[in-house]
Amino acid sequence: MGCEAQDVGGIGLLINIRxxxxxxxxxxxxxxxxxxxxxxxxxxxxxxxxxxxxxGTLGGRDVKLNRLYSCGVTSTIALKPLRERNFISLNFGATPFAYSLPDGYRPQAVP
Known part of the structure; x- marks a missing residue:
């Protein structure tokens, strides 16, 4: 999972699932x-x-504000068959999260 900026630079890989x-x-x-x-x-x-x-801490990675970013999940194999077989699922907030949201945060998809 990662994010790329529409112009030069980006955040890059956030989580490597291997x-x-x-x-x-x-x-x-x-x-x-x-x-x-x-x-x-x-x-x-x-x-x-x-x-x-x-x-809320100084940790995390820096995001340059006022830029357009595209964030998502990419894979070296097709994700659709994995989703169809319930090997992976994506949740942007349409259903309850497995872990609570940090204070002051909200889901991308509001149920």
Whole structure:
């Protein structure tokens, strides 16, 4: 998962999902992203644990404000078959999140 700017530069890769082999799968993994457009920060977490500091701290990665960004999930294999077989699911807020939102944040998709 990552973000790219419409002009020069971007945030790049936020979370790299790379299983080592089929035997390494140990259950459901939940990845999350929180974007703070007031302070120019983006934060990522895995299974509820923030990677580089929680939202509201000096951690996270810098986001240059007043730029257009495109954020999403990319893969070296087709995602549609994985979604159809329920190997992955995407939730932008239409249903409850596995982990609570940080204070002051809201989902992208309002239920």
């Amino acid at each position: 299983p080592q082999g089929a035997g390494d799968y140990t259950g459901r993994v939940v990845y999350g992203i929180a974007l703070d457009l007031d302070n120019g920060k983006i934060y990522s977490r895995t299974n509820g644990v923030w990677s580089h500091g929680a939202p």
